[in-house]
Amino acid sequence: xxxxxxxxxxxxxxxxxxxxxxxxxxxxxxxxxxxxxxxxxxxxxxxxxxxxxxxxxxxxxxxxxxxxxxxxxxxxxxxxxxxxxxxxxxxxxxxxxxxxxxxxxxxxxxxxxxxxxxxxxxxxxxxxxxxxxxxxxxxxxxxxxxxxxxxxxxxxxxxxxxxxxxxxxxxxxxxxxxxxxxxxxxxxxxxxxxxxxxxxxxxxxxxxxxxxxxxxxxxxxxxxxxxxxxxxxxxxxxxxxxxxxxxxxxxxxxxxxxxxxxxxxxxxxxxxxxxxxxxxxxxxxxxxxxxxxxxxxxxxxxxxxxxxxxxxxxxxxxxxxxxxxxxxxxxxxxxxxxxxxxxxxxxxxxxxxxxxxxxxxxxxxxxxxxxxxxxxxxxxxxxxxxxxxxxxx
Amino acid sequence: xxxxxxxxxxxxxxxxxxxxxxxxxxxxxxxxxxxxxxxxxxxxxxxxxxxxxxxxxxxxxxxxxxxxxxxxxxxxxxxxxxxxxxxxxxxxxxxxxxxxxxxxxxxxxxxxxxxxxxxxxxxxxxxxxxxxxxxxxxxxxxxxxxxxxxxxxxxxxxxxxxxxxxxxxxxxxxxxx
Numbered sequence: 001x002x003x004x005x006x007x008x009x010x011x012x013x014x015x016x017x018x019x020x021x022x023x024x025x026x027x028x029x030x031x032x033x034x035x036x037x038x039x040x041x042x043x044x045x046x047x048x049x050x051x052x053x054x055x056x057x058x059x060x061x062x063x064x065x066x067x068x069x070x071x072x073x074x075x076x077x078x079x080x081x082x083x084x085x086x087x088x089x090x091x092x093x094x095x096x097x098x099x100x101x102x103x104x105x106x107x108x109x110x111x112x113x114x115x116x117x118x119x120x121x122x123x124x125x126x127x128x129x130x131x132x133x134x135x136x137x138x139x140x141x142x143x144x145x146x147x148x149x150x151x152x153x154x155x156x157x158x159x160x161x162x163x164x165x166x167x168x169x170x171x172x173x174x175x176x177x178x179x180x181x182x183x184x185x186x187x188x189x190x191x192x193x194x195x196x197x198x199x200x201x202x203x204x205x206x207x208x209x210x211x212x213x214x215x216x217x218x219x220x221x222x223x224x225x226x227x228x229x230x231x232x233x234x235x236x237x238x239x240x241x242x243x244x245x246x247x248x249x250x251x252x253x254x255x256x257x258x259x260x261x262x263x264x265x266x267x268x269x270x271x272x273x274x275x276x277x278x279x280x281x282x283x284x285x286x287x288x289x290x291x292x293x294x295x296x297x298x299x300x301x302x303x304x305x306x307x308x309x310x311x312x313x314x315x316x317x318x319x320x321x322x323x324x325x326x327x328x329x330x331x332x333x334x335x336x337x338x339x340x341x342x343x344x345x346x347x348x349x350x351x352x353x354x355x356x357x358x359x360x361x362x363x364x365x366x367x368x369x370x371x372x373x374x375x376x377x378x379x380x381x382x383x384x385x386x387x388x389x390x391x392x393x
Numbered sequence: 394x395x396x397x398x399x400x401x402x403x404x405x406x407x408x409x410x411x412x413x414x415x416x417x418x419x420x421x422x423x424x425x426x427x428x429x430x431x432x433x434x435x436x437x438x439x440x441x442x443x444x445x446x447x448x449x450x451x452x453x454x455x456x457x458x459x460x461x462x463x464x465x466x467x468x469x470x471x472x473x474x475x476x477x478x479x480x481x482x483x484x485x486x487x488x489x490x491x492x493x494x495x496x497x498x499x500x501x502x503x504x505x506x507x508x509x510x511x512x513x514x515x516x517x518x519x520x521x522x523x524x525x526x527x528x529x530x531x532x533x534x535x536x537x538x539x540x541x542x543x544x545x546x547x548x549x550x551x552x553x554x555x556x557x558x559x560x561x562x563x564x565x566x567x568x569x570x
Contacts, residue, residue, distance in 0.1 A: 010471055013450025016428060017420050018468055039467050040422045043501045062497050065426025065522065109429065128436040135433075146426040146522050356424045380502035383466055 003031055006341070010039050014117070014345045017355040021344070028340050033333045041359035045319055046376055052314040053079060053153050053288070061147050063321065064357045066109065069095075069102045070299035071321070072151040074306040077232055078295030079153050082288050082310055089234070089276045091155035096233045097168075097271045098141065098150050100264040104175070105134040106300035107257040107264075110352045111182065114254065117345040118195040123185070130178045137168045155281025165272050172269055179261050186254050196251035200335040200347035203248055212331040214302020214324045215260065216351045218244045219252035226298040238274075240267050250350045287314045299324055301352050323357035407543050410456060410482075411536055413445030417455035417479075421472045421508065423462025426522040427489045431459060434525045446532055452478045457535055459528075460512075463491035463498045464505040476512040482542065484535050487514045488528065490521045497521070 004025050010018035018039035024032040044063055048056050060075050061068045073095055080087060108131040115123030135145045141164055142148035150156050186192055202212070207220035217224050225242045227235040243259035245252040288310040295306040302324030311317040328351040335347050374382075420428055434441045435448060449455050452475045464472055476485065487508040490496030495506035508514055515538060518531045542548050 010468070011419060011452075011475055016432075017425065018422065018471070039471075040420075040462075040465060041467065041503050042422060042463065042465055042498050043503045044498075047498075047501050059497050062424045062426070062521075065424040065429060068424075068426070125437055128433065129438060132433075132436070132438050145524060146430060354425065356422075376502065380500075383502045 002026075008344070010036075016113070017353075019353075019355050021348075023336075023341065023344065025341055028342075030336050030339050030341060030344070033336050035329060035333070037329070037355060038359045040356045043379070045321060046379065048319045049316060050376060052286075053284075053316075056316070057151060057153070058147075058149065060321075061149065061151075064323075064354050065146055066106050066354060067102060067299045067301065067304070067357075068147050069098050069150065070297055070304050071306075073099060073233075074295045074297035074299075074304050075308065075319070076151045076153050077297065078293040078306050078308040079288055079310075079316075081293045081295065082291040082308065083153075083285060085154055085282055085284060087155055088279045088282060090159075090278045091280045092234050093271050093275050094156045094158075094160060094280065095151065096235070096238075097160075097268055098138070098148055099233070100267045100271070101134055101138055102148075103264045103300045104261050104268070105131050105138070106352070107261050108134070110257060110300075110349075111254070113352075114250075114346060114349050115192075117349045118191065120189075120191050120195075123192075126178075127182070130175060133171045133175055137171055140164050140167060152281065154284035155279070157281075159280050160275065165275065169269065169272050172265055176262070176265055179258065179265070182258055183262075186251070186258060192254075193251070195343075195346060196254055197247075197249060199250045199343050200339065200350055201249045202331060202335055206334060207248070207331065210331040210334055211327050212302075213327045214299070215253050215256045216302065216328050216331060218242070219256045220248040221246045224303070226296040226303045230296050232297065234271070238267060238270050250346055253350045287312060288316075301325055301354060302327060321357070323354065325351065325354045325358045326360070328353070329358075411540055411543075413447065414456045414532065414536060414539070415447050415449045415454055416457045416459055416532065417449050417452045417475075418459045418461070419452075419472060419475055421460055421462040421468045421492075421511075422465030422504065423489070423491055427461035427492075430522045430525050431461070431488070431528060434528055439525045439529060441529055441532070444529070444533065446529075452476070453480065455479055456482070456539075457484045457486060457532060459486050459488055459532075460492055460508045460514075461488045462508075463495045463501075464508050464511050466503050466505065469505050469511045472508070472511050482539065482548070484515045484539065485512055486516045486518060486531050486535060488518050488531075489523060490519065493517045493519070 006023045006025055008021040009015050010020050020036035022034040023030055048059060057072050060071045063071045108127045112124040112127035138148060139145050141160060142150050142158060202220050204221045207217045207222050221244055223242050223244050228242050240263055243256050243263055245255045290310060290312045292309045297304045304324055305322040307320040308316055309318040332348055332351055418431055458476060458479060487493055491498055492508045495504060498504045499506055505511055516531050516535050518527055520527055
């Protein structure tokens with residue numbers, strides 16, 4: 001039978017973000033997947049080079065609206081390492097609390113979206129309702145529901161009052177009870193079992209070969225977790241476990257994420273109960289010495305890496321952000337091969353794609369055979385010229 | 394819009410439009426924060442369906458377009474196309490600081506800096522991101538605008554009130570409507 005190309009996106013009811021898939025299908029079976037991810041490219045890495053350390057954090061927070069705390073923590077952690085600053089334990093605990101609350105809200109959000117993709121909208125309504133408890137806690141602590149703005153180089157901006165800690169602890173039992181219900185649902189609900197089991201299968205060898213990270217890899221039995229391998233913040237001193245599963249399909253990824261919600265709830269409870277006294281920030285120098293740092297962070301979607309190079313000024317010379325979704329796309333293309341067309345939404349959703357993090361461009365001079373560095377103004381000029389040319393044609 | 398409310402069928406359509414606006418969401422290159430806040434409007438806590446607001450997948454079914462993000466260069470032409478597909482009367486709500494003037498992304502090389510340089514915008518919502526209740530308020534404000542437009546027989550009366558400067562030609566090569 002001849003192959004058919006099915007274009008999906010950038011604007012499509014099943015997509016929450018702009019992305020373009022060209023699915024090559026043979027009948028109902030998928031042969032190959034081609035991707036265009038660059039619709040959300042804004043040029044944040046270049047813009048980060050123009051702003052000092054105080055102004056760059058709000059920009060990096062807006063790399064992604066769902067894992068905003070991850071990006072600022074990864075960056076602040078890297079710069080603090082270059083500056084050789086010792087962050088007070090109270091600030092470390094507060095960063096951990098926000099990070100784990102973010103993980104809970106992100107995974108509940110994912111569970112709802114996955115439910116929506118299989119036509120199980122009740123689950124979407126339930127998980128998003130329960131997620132509001134986490135959003136309320138985050139709003140009480142930081143003042144905003146989505147972009148918390150908690151981090152700064154040298155510590156955190158807001159302290160937690162005893163009343164905030166009590167209110168957060170009071171919300172946890174209900175959340176635990178609801179998550180327990182979802183554990184039961186995943187294992188008993190017929191709709192979920194039929195649509196999740198055996199869909200998008202990936203073995204341990206494949207996960208390693210394709211460089212999958214985060215819950216996608218952990219669901220295939222690869223126990224990779226930056227919090228465990230390269231402990232940062234307070235993960236080395238608090239009790240917690242890496243959640244893994246051996247199913248390797250969408251069902252396994254759901255189990256891992258629900259397990260991580262439970263684990264994160266425990267971490268939040270422990271940190272709130274053992275919150276040390278003291279300062280929440282240290283005085284920082286305006287400039288950073290010349291140096292390089294690779295800052296690893298376990299974002300809700302997987303391992304996030306910020307490479308930072310400084311040159312003795314108050315700005316970074318280069319920042320390179322490698323996001324978990326970028327690492328996971330190859331595994332999606334592999335998982336989709338041989339599957340049904342109807343399973344595309346749920347397999348794509350299973351890695352919890354975040355496209356606003358992922359869009360990149362590289363300028364390569366084909367004639368000179370080199371990657372050339374161009375200035376910000378030149379880059380802006382070129383982008384505009386290209387856009388006008390496209391519009392005229 | 395077919396002029397002032399005259400015959401009963403037109404009155405019925407206008408009544409239905411104000412009572413139940415259908416919205417479509419378009420991410421023009423934002424960071425997802427506004428998008429998850431829009432989705433949060435649909436959940437039981439905020440429940441926009443009590444105002445008759447329904448989220449639709451296709452722009453051809455929608456009365457109101459919710460645009461998030463600063464409009465990246467690659468998305469700008471897609472945004473324009475989606476807007477052109479919507480039937481009249483159509484309304485655009487630009488969400489967040491990025492939608493209004495680029496926000497934190499203002500001046501970056503691959504963004505248009507605002508949604509209104511690509512398509513005409515009726516309502517702006519401040520915030521980064523705005524809370525769900527502010528988003529609901531924006532849609533309800535837009536309904537007020539819709540009712541006024543029906544009373545005036547079109548959108549033109551608003552342009553007479555605040556004329557658009559003719560030298561601000563947008564990149565598509567047209568004066569904003």
